[in-house]
Amino acid sequence: MLAVATLPCLAQTAPPAVAPVPSLAASPAIPFNRGVILLDPAHGGVDSGSRISDSILEKDVTLNLAFKLRSLLSARGFSVVMTRDSDAATQPGSPNPLTLDDRAGIANHAHAVACLLLHATAAGNGVHLYSSELEATPGEPPANPWLTAQAAWVTQSQRLQKQLGLAFTRSSIPLVMSRASVRPVDSLTCPALVLELAPNGSDNSTLNDSAYQQRVAEAIAAALVFWKNQAQPPANLTPDQIPTAPSAPSTGAKP
Amino acid sequence: MISRHQRILFWVLVACIIAMASLLFWERERARDRISALADATPIDAPYTNTESITLDLANDADGSVTAATRAIALPDEATARARALLEHLVAEYALPDSPHPLQSGAAVDDVFLLPLPIVGHAIDTSAKPNPGGTTSTVPVASTDPAALQPQTPGGELAVINLRSSFVNAHPSGVEVESLTLLSLIGTLHANLPQIEQIRFLVDGQPRETLAGHADLLRTYPSRDTTVQATVPDAP
DSSP: OHHHHHOHHHHHHSOOSSOOOOOTTOOTTOOOEEEEEEEEEOOBTTBOOOBOSSSOBHHHHHHHHHHHHHHHHHHTTOEEEESOSSSOOBOTTSOSBOOHHHHHHHHHHHTEEEEEEEEEOSSSSSEEEEEEOSOOOTTOOOSSHHHHGGGGGHHHHHHHHHHHHHHHHHTTOOEEEEEEOBTTGGGOSSSEEEEEEOOSSSOGGGGGOHHHHHHHHHHHHHHHHHHHHHOOOOTTOOGGGOOOOTTOOSOOBOO | OOOHHHHHHHHHHHHHHHHHHHHHHHHHHHHHHHHHHHTOOOOOSOSOOSEEEEEEEEEETTTTEEEEEEEEEEOOSSHHHHHHHHHHHHHHHHTSTTOSSOOOOSOOEEEEEEEESSOEEEEEOTTSOOOTTSOOOEEEEEOSOSSSSOOSSTTOEEEEEEEOHHHHHTSOOSHHHHHHHHHHHHHHHHHHOTTEEEEEEEETTBOOSBSSSSBBSSSOEEOOOOOBOOOOOOOO
């Protein structure tokens, strides 16, 4: 079952009825597993991220949103891999803090059909969606694979961005879509987006509003159900072109 | 018959009139000299006080847009001073009340360095014989990165913007707000100094990972038109 689910050509026509278990030891020849979603709640531990107010920190908002998303996605048959599932962002089995390259390594080993880097801010309102600023280079080995690994996936990331944008528009959630250079998105070998949650209106405290977070999470989950069967691997990506971080951990926190 | 006292009074009055006229003429000459001195055209400040029309790429946090706006300001002629003055004017716009992209007031840019592309360094010449004085011969070497630091057109330059840590440390944190600041800086340089092809950032002379925790400050950004409007996805 797992083998069928992880073969992209077969999974397009016969998606698995039961969500496959994410296989982190899968062959690098498999571009992605359609049943796996990677969530990266940004910051964590001593890195609190943006201080939205005296009582609201970005690291807490991103983790709460990730938990809501994980529940919704699991209910829809996805397996969710999270780079952290507690306040501390440490490497597995080690007290060392999780670096941005470590997060990218976890994402690349998960072979997810979508990688969402979750952030939060007090600026603007609604949801901000960013894809990588790299130019698409299908089939051409980049000069520095680790820092430009996303180049082969940019086209898919932009399609995912459009899919999520439509879902937010349908849900009447204010939306800004653009491109940005935010590490480690350029090192990800999956359709990857930076999703930044901004307040609902001008009140920053709405970032902690459970109902608002739930509405955003439901829009994302609905879009990912559609995306599951629309995602395509880069045309000319070969196993040799899938980079890994020099000291990336082999696994991440799993639900 | 006019009395003697009346004649004396008449000539005293005539003398007073002549004296008053002389005083007025003398005061007029002094005033003219003073005004002439104020109108002295001898140059004192550097000759860049003529205003010119420049383009600032202004960011808006509300819709994530960057729009071009023209301003008439005085700029120096020298390219690096011009680039620095441009960026300072840009940041000053964001420090105004009711700015759509509010940033803290104060100096933001310490220096701007313009380096001709391609960047050429120097390496020790292993094939050369040791110099008698103990010095080592070097040879110029180009960057080994084929994608970066190469000019698109002859005369292309790399701009290295050295930001002040006081500006960076006080910058609001967030993907959108940080990206818009970088886009605004890059777009303003692109619009006014077309010879700049690539842009890098330093903070107090040192590389820093991010602007305020999100936007990448380590990469080399291409100089480009960054004016963007808020994107709304098409209906299916």
